[in-house]
Amino acid sequence: MxxxxxxxxxxxxxxxxxxxxxxxxxxxxxxxxxxxxxxxxxxxxxxxxxxxxxxxxxxxxxxxxxxxxxxxxxxxxxxxxxxxxxxxxxxxxxxxxxxxxxxxxxxxxxxxxxxxxxxxxxxxxxxxxxxxxxxxxxxxxxxxxxxxxxxxxxxxxxxxxxxxxxxxxxxSPLTRTLEVLVISSKKRQAIVDVMELQETGRADCIQKSGITQVDETKAITRMLPIFISCLVIYLPFTLLMTLTIQVGSTMDRGVGTIQIPSASLIAIPTAFHVLMQPCYSQILTPLLRTTIGHDCSITPLQRIGAGSVCGTTAACIATLVEVKRMTIVEQHGLTLTGTAVPMSVFWLVIQFFLLSIMDAASFGGLVEFIKSEAPPTMKPIAPAVQSFLAGLAAWSCCAFIQLVNRATRHGDGGRGWLDGTSFNRTRLDHFFLLLAIFELVALINYTFWARRYTRKLQRVRTVGLDEDNSRN
CATH class of the missing domain: 1.20.1250.20 (MFS general substrate transporter like domains)
Structure with missing residues (x-):
C-alpha cells in the first residue's frame, strides 16, 4: 500500500x-x-x-x-x-x-x-x-x-x-564544504592540544577528516565554472517548453476525429524523453563503442555540449515554425482574433524532440559529470546539485521574460513582444530567435570552460608521471 x-x-x-x-x-x-x-x-x-x-x-x-x-x-x-x-x-x-x-x-x-x-x-x-x-x-x-x-x-x-x-x-558534504569556506574566509586556524590528541589517538582521525573536507571543497571549486555554464545553458529550456506548449494550444490539434486536449500536449515531449534513455544506453552507447572504440562512449562534458547544441537547434526551428504560423495567421486574417490557426500541431514535434534530447543529455550529463569527478563522499548529492542549478535557471527565466517584454515596449501602441493573451498578436518569433542567440552564446561559453577543465583521470595520470620522473 x-x-x-x-x-x-x-x-x-x-x-x-x-x-x-x-x-x-x-x-x-x-x-x-x-x-x-x-x-x-x-x-x-x-x-x-x-x-x-x-x-x-x-x-x-x-x-x-x-x-x-x-x-x-x-x-x-x-x-x-x-x-x-x-x-x-x-x-x-x-x-x-x-x-x-x-x-x-x-x-x-x-x-x-x-x-x-x-x-x-x-x-x-x-x-x-x-x-x-x-x-x-x-x-x-x-x-x-x-x-x-x-x-x-x-x-x-x-x-x-x-x-x-x-x-x-x-x-551532507555541503555542510563540510561550507565549514572549510568559512574557516578560510575568516583566516582562522583551529588550535588543538597536540599532546592530548596523541594521547587519545584522535590525531589521525581529525587529520583525515580535515583532508576530506579540503578535497571536497577543491573538487567543487574546480567544477564551479562548469556549474555556472550549465546554469546559463539551462535557462532557455523552461521558456522554450512552456511557450511551445502554449502555442500548440492555438493550433489544429486534430488527429482524424480525435481532438488532443491542450493540457495533454506535454505527453509528446514526455514520450520522447522516456525513449531517449534506453536509446542512449542500448543503441547509441554500443554503436559508439564499436565504431570509435571508447569504453565509456561519450564523456559527460560532451553530453552536456550535445544537449546545448540540440537546445540551440530547437530554438532556431521554433523560430521558423513561428514565422510560418504567423504567415498563416495574416493570410486568414486572424491577427485580431483568438481563433485556432489552421496549422497542424505536429509542426512542433521536431522542437519537442530536440528539447527532449537536451533534457536527457544535458541534465543527465551533469549528474554523470559530478559522479565521475567528485570525491566518493559527494557522489550522492549529484542529483541535488543538478536540480538546484536547473531550479535557479527556471527562476532566472522568469526575470528574463519580464525584462525582454518590458524592453520591447516601443511602437505598436507600446506593446511588448509577448503582451496580451493571444499569440496571434505577439512577436514570439523574435523572442525565439533571441533565445537561440542566447543559447548559442551559452554554448560558446560552456565550450571555453569545458576545454580548459582537466578531468579526474587525466589529473591522476599526470600525478603518476610526475612521481615516476622524480624517482628516476
Whole structure:
C-alpha cells in the first residue's frame, strides 16, 4: 500500500508542471507573460525543493520521515487547485479568453494568493518526492551484486515498510564544504592540544577528516565554472517548453476525429524523453563503442555540449515554425482574433524532440559529470546539485521574460513582444530567435570552460608521471 501511494504521488505531478498552463489561461485568464512566469517559478521551486530535501534528508531527518511530512503537500496542493476550479467565487467569471480578447478579467487578490499557496504546497511536496523516493530505493540495495539487487527489487518494494532499510542521517558534504569556506574566509586556524590528541589517538582521525573536507571543497571549486555554464545553458529550456506548449494550444490539434486536449500536449515531449534513455544506453552507447572504440562512449562534458547544441537547434526551428504560423495567421486574417490557426500541431514535434534530447543529455550529463569527478563522499548529492542549478535557471527565466517584454515596449501602441493573451498578436518569433542567440552564446561559453577543465583521470595520470620522473 505504501509503495502504491508513493507511485501515485510520484507519477502524477511529473507532467503537470507544464500542462497546468491551460488552467492558468482558460480558467484564471492570465496573460502570456504571467502564465509563463508562474510556470517558471513553479518548475524552479520544485527543483530547488528537491535539492533542499536531499540536503535535509542526508543531514537531519530520515528519508521516510521527510516523505511522510512533506509528501501530503502534493495532495493538499491538488485539493486547493480543485477547490479553486470548482467554486465560482474562487476564480474569475467564465469567459472565452480566445474569443473575447482583453475583455476577460484575470484572477487577482485572494484568488491569486490561493493559487500561489496551492502551487507552493505542490512544489514542496513534489520536490520531496523527486528527491527522497529514488534515494530511498537506492538505500535498499548494495552495489556489490547488481543482478541480485534486480531480483530483490520487486520483493522489497511489495513487502512494505517493515522491511525497508532506514538510512540514518550521516551529514551532507555541503555542510563540510561550507565549514572549510568559512574557516578560510575568516583566516582562522583551529588550535588543538597536540599532546592530548596523541594521547587519545584522535590525531589521525581529525587529520583525515580535515583532508576530506579540503578535497571536497577543491573538487567543487574546480567544477564551479562548469556549474555556472550549465546554469546559463539551462535557462532557455523552461521558456522554450512552456511557450511551445502554449502555442500548440492555438493550433489544429486534430488527429482524424480525435481532438488532443491542450493540457495533454506535454505527453509528446514526455514520450520522447522516456525513449531517449534506453536509446542512449542500448543503441547509441554500443554503436559508439564499436565504431570509435571508447569504453565509456561519450564523456559527460560532451553530453552536456550535445544537449546545448540540440537546445540551440530547437530554438532556431521554433523560430521558423513561428514565422510560418504567423504567415498563416495574416493570410486568414486572424491577427485580431483568438481563433485556432489552421496549422497542424505536429509542426512542433521536431522542437519537442530536440528539447527532449537536451533534457536527457544535458541534465543527465551533469549528474554523470559530478559522479565521475567528485570525491566518493559527494557522489550522492549529484542529483541535488543538478536540480538546484536547473531550479535557479527556471527562476532566472522568469526575470528574463519580464525584462525582454518590458524592453520591447516601443511602437505598436507600446506593446511588448509577448503582451496580451493571444499569440496571434505577439512577436514570439523574435523572442525565439533571441533565445537561440542566447543559447548559442551559452554554448560558446560552456565550450571555453569545458576545454580548459582537466578531468579526474587525466589529473591522476599526470600525478603518476610526475612521481615516476622524480624517482628516476
Amino acid at each position: 505504501f509503495f502504491a501511494v508513493l507511485f501515485m504521488l510520484r507519477s502524477c505531478p511529473s507532467s503537470s508542471n507544464f500542462s497546468v498552463v491551460a488552467y492558468f489561461q482558460g480558467t484564471l485568464h492570465l496573460d502570456i507573460v504571467t502564465s509563463s512566469t508562474v510556470i517558471g517559478y513553479l518548475v524552479g521551486t520544485v527543483l530547488i525543493s528537491a535539492a533542499l530535501m536531499n540536503f535535509i534528508s542526508d543531514a537531519y531527518i530520515k528519508r521516510t520521515t521527510a516523505i511522510f511530512v512533506f509528501g501530503p503537500c502534493v495532495v493538499l496542493g491538488y485539493m486547493l487547485l480543485a477547490l479553486q476550479a470548482h467554486f465560482p467565487s474562487l476564480h474569475p467569471e467564465t469567459c472565452e479568453i480566445k474569443k473575447e480578447l482583453n475583455n476577460c478579467k484575470p484572477a487577482k487578490g485572494w484568488n491569486l494568493i490561493l493559487l500561489y499557496m496551492s502551487l507552493l504546497l505542490f512544489a514542496v511536496g513534489e520536490g520531496c518526492m523527486r528527491s527522497c523516493i529514488p534515494s530511498l530505493g537506492g538505500d535498499q540495495f548494495s552495489n556489490d551484486d547488481p543482478k541480485k539487487s534486480q531480483l530483490k527489487r520487486l520483493l522489497v518494494a511489495a513487502s512494505g515498510m517493515p522491511f525497508y532499510r532506514m538510512q540514518k542521517p550521516i551529514g
